[in-house]
Amino acid sequence: MTLPAWRGLLAATALTLLAGAAAAQPREKPLRLVVNVGLQNLDPIAGPSFVTRNFAYMVYDTLVAMDGKGEYRPQMLESWTPSADRMSWSFRLRTGLEFHDGTPVTAEDAVASIKRWGQRDSIGRRLIAATREIRILDASTFVIDLAQPFGHVIEALGKPSVHVPFVMPARIANATPPTSSVKEVVGSGPFLFIKDEWVPGEKTSFRRNPAYRPREEAADGLAGGKRPLAERVEFVTMTDVSLRAAALTQGEVDYLEYAPFDYLPRFRRDRNLVISQAGGISQIMGGVSINHYLPPFNNLTMRRALQAALDRGEIVAAHGLPADMTSPDCVSVYMCGTTYTNDASGDLIRNPSLDRARALLKEAGYANERIAILQPADSALINPMAMVVIDRLKRAGFNLDVQAGDWSSIAGRWVTREPIDKGGWNLVPVIYTGFDLADPLSNVGIGYNCTNNQPWGYCVEAMKPVLDAYVAESDPAKRKALAAELQKLAIENVTFSMDGQFRSPAVWRSELKGVIDFGFPVLWNIERAK
Structure with missing residues (x-):
């Protein structure tokens, strides 16, 4: 049976099962x-x-939420009020909020949820580190008293993507690491x-x-x-x-x-379908997550060899997207089209080269050590790009041990720090959206610097004071200058290697x-x- 025929049979079978399930349900x-x-x-x-x-x-639900313009608005909150020096923030919950078990949502629940999230998330950890005390005034009101300036309180509580500070009952948040x-x-x-x-x-x-x-x-x-x-x-x-x-x-x-990319032309002709037009911060950046804890990528020259091998144009082309849906020339770690877009140190990644990658491997003293790369074979977005990444790294001379699996299983391994012979990893092809990358404090290659909080484990000493300055800064223009300096350090130290920006519509x-x-x-x- 040919592949198209096999797919057609499989599709017909799946639709029959779905239709049968729908017919068996008398409800809406x-x-x-x-x-x-x-x-x-x-x-x-x-x-x-x-x-x-x-x-x-x-x-x-969340205390603060991002609207369609990227602005932050009260969600579970009725209001927030900063002190004149912005060192104390008072938050009041809306009345009538109720958990699914019938219990009311209280300030205690909000505070417990913030503290649990703040142990895990990049911007959350920095908020907690800058906080002297979180006080509960009454069932609906709590106050965050800062110990040092932190210019991103509302942005932190309104973070829209991984990890989001969702509110859950205090009894659950307090009991669960x-x-x-x-x-x-x-x-x-x-x-x-x-x-x-x-x-x-x-x-x-x-x-x-x-x-x-x-x-x-x-x-x-x-x-x-x-x-x-x-x-x-x-x-x-x-x-x-x-x-x-x-x-x-x-x-x-x-x-x-x-939307499956191969079907976009057909979908665009179908009057029964609507294709998302969201752009900017909703776009996607492909990349390769690097384990900085383990050899050989605890060696900066090895990471630069990896970066030199990644041709963003070739990798993004794996999806076969029209030109208006890709940005292969983007060299901004925050994604092009977002607030902090810049080209600081962009020359280091603008012209990828397999020859340059080979020279860097030799300079690093690479001795053909096995490199475990986890391939998310079930992801229609990640896998096509991952296959090109794997091909280019092999051609550059990396000795790859390709371990294909489903994303859920890979994600479980990704958050561990085991040695390679016990299920550890060196590289994982991934994707992020602008919701995750567009701010330095949430950016995967910047916000987790020296936090020992995520599996990739990078720590750039020169980034610490710049991040501290950004954390305390409230002025938009000064924030942009600091964000550019942070991008420069991230690219120079290859904290996270980008392999192409594109739009993937719903x-x-x-x-x-x-x-x-x-x-x-x-x-x-x-x-x-x-």
Whole structure:
């Protein structure tokens, strides 16, 4: 059987199963989202994956939220008030907030959640380090008293992507270390998680939270009135992109987190489909996560050899995207098109070269040691780029031990620090969005410097005082200058190697009304046209 015929048969079988499942449900048809990878981890603080973040936005809520313009607005909060010197911040919760177990949301819950998140996240750790005390004044009010200037209090509490400071009950936050997953999912968000129906890695089900109290203003990005209009929502997993495309076009699923690139021309001609137009901060940056703890990449020259081998144009071309959806020439670690875009030290990565990589390997004294690279074979976004990365590194002379697997399994290994012979790793191809990269304090190659908090483990001494200055700074122009200096140090020390920026749009059925085109799935406010 030819590959197209095999895919066609597989797609038909999958659609038959989906149709049968729908027919067996007399209730309203669920809103079905096809996520990029399967959901395995339900804890947004312990889990570093986007799919866990997407899950958490369904069941949890945030104190502060980013709107569609990138501005921060109160969400669970009624208000915040800084002191004149901005060294003390008072926060007041909205009235009537309630967790899914029926208990009220209190200031104690907010504070416990902030403290747990602050042990795990890059900007969260810096907020906690700058804090003298977090005081609870009453059931609805708490105060953050700073010990030193910190110009990013609201940005920290409103961080939109991994790791997001979601609020959970204090009894759970206080009892669970930030690197361990919570045993109980209890949020106050617009949807309720149906645990009995969860099939890890395959299907996750939710129902509308009838007790949710949305804000009165209109929904805007992650902010505003989150109105859960769909009675049921399902996250489903389809690893084969042809299945995703067939399920969407035939109406068996409603929304694809990422449109399969090969099908974009067809989707654009289909009047029953809408393609996301979100750009800027919602774009994606591919890269290679480097384990700085283990040889050989604890050697800076080895990291520079890796960086020299990565041709962003060739790697991004693996997706076959039209020119208006790629930015292979971007040399900004914050992503081009975002607030802190700059080209500091861009010349170091502007012209990749396999010959240069080979020369650097020789200079580093590389003796053909085995390098474990984990390949996320089930990710339609990461895997095509990963295959080009692997090919270029092999051609440059890196002795790669390619270990293919599903992303959920790789993510579990990625957060460990085991030696190679005990399941450790050297390199992991990954992707991040601008939500994760656009600010120095959350940027994967800058914000975690010398924190000993994430698996890649870089520590650049020269970056410390510049980061400290940025942390304390409130003036936008001065922040930009400091951000450029931080980029220079990140590129020179190869804390994280970029391999290309591109846009990967979502796509959904046109009968869905109220879809918020934000850059990742926002499933409140959606209803079907009658």
